[in-house]
Amino acid sequence: MKAAVFRGIGQIEVTDVPVPEPGSGEVLIRVACCGICGSDLEAFQTGMYEPGLIIGHEFAGTIVETGPGVAGWSVGDRVVVGDLIPCGQCRACRIGNLVACENIYMIGVTHDGGMAEYVKAPAVGLHRLPEGVSMRQGALVEPLTVALHGVRRSRLKPGDQAVVMGAGPIGLLTLQCVRLAGARSIIVTEVDPTRAALAARLGATAVLNPLEDNLSVSLSEMTDGLGPDVIFICTGAPEPFSEAISLVCKGGQIFLLGLPIQPVEADFFSVVMGELSIEGSLAGWAEFPAAIDLIAQGRVDVEALISHEIPLDEGLPEWFNRLSAPGSGAVKVLAWME
Structure with a gap:
């Protein structure tokens, strides 16, 4: 089968590998499509994956084989897979902190992922796609869970004023989740004009360019001089992490959904004096x-994020290089296996 294999920093190779065989409690999935994730790009730039790993955790497909001990799933079921699958046995799992599982199965990170024609996965991590939700929508379920989990964990309340820093896929999905949570205003900051326009279309109250607009002045004017109640940082760039401390309101919250790939300096004196919360x-x-359910009900538009669709074996490494540079003009790139 064809698969996208991480070979090292700056190296993604689409090559032939054996089709995996599902073991006990596992299924084999014929992948329809898989998205390029920001964490895949960070691994491409920093080498945080082990060489030889098949990448990809934003995918949807169809079960073609079930291993021993699998119940409740059948060949032909359309599914997505949870990218972080907890063991259910360790201390973190026992107290309900599943994401902190000591033995976590991270598909596309610790185990081979779905940027391939086939992938095996634990049946416990499967979620069924209902009729009416397409495979291309299914590939965006996982990033939507990231945004939804963050907004649910935040202190955002109906009527609050929010800022979303970064209008990449996670930022645009966070914007939609913040809107559903009842925010009074949602201001997005973004430098890329394509992404900025998409943020406006998806419900941003205003969109600011941090390279052209004075964020401190603009946000103060837009929030009656108070500052936003919650700032969601949805970018890996280091600057927003330090800037947000001076922008959020007294007693406000800075919520991190982006993964900084560089060390970040922060004014913790202001954090203490303003009684700020960082999570x-x-x-x-x-x-x-x-x-x-949100996708099936049409309450979140994930298809709007899909800017480019390519065959797996046509130009995937070049897209990793393109997406790693500023001004790619892309939002979400889907690779198709069929």
Whole structure:
């Protein structure tokens, strides 16, 4: 089968590998399509994956084989897979902190992923796609769970004023989840004009360009001089992490959904004096059913994020290089296996 294999920093190779065989409690999935994730790009730039790993955790497909001990799933079922699958046995799992599982199965990170024609996965991590939700929508379920989990964990309340820094896929999905949560205003910051326009179309109250607009002045004017109640940082760039401390209101919250790939300097004196809250969020294991429902009900538009679709074996490494540079003009790139 064809698969996208991480070979090292700056190296993604589409090559032939054996079709995996599902073991006990596992299924084999014929992948329809898989998205390129920001964490895949960070691995491409920093080498945080092990060489030889098949990448990809934003995918949807159809079960073609079930291993021993699998119940409740059949050949032909259309599914997505939770990217972080907890063991259910360790201390973190026992106290309900599933994302902190000590033995977590991370598909496309610790185990081979779905940027391939076939992938095997634990049946416990499967979620069924209902009729009416397409495979291309299914590939966006996982990033939606990230945004939904973050907004649910945040202190955002109906009527609050929010800022979303970064209008990449996670930022645009966070914007939609913040809107559903009842925010009074949602201001998005973004430098890329394509992404900025999409943020406006998806419900942003205003969109600011941090390279052209004075964020401190603009946000103060837009929030009656108070500052936003919650700032969601949805970018890996280091600047927003330090800037947000001076922008959020007294007693406000800075919520981190982006993964900084560089060290970040922060004014913790202002954090203490302003009684600010800083919190992070990794992934949404428990949010998969809700995310699928939001897509099925048309309450979150995931297809709007899909800017480019390519065959797996045509130009994938070049897209990793393109997406790693500023001004790619892309939002979400889907690779198709069929």
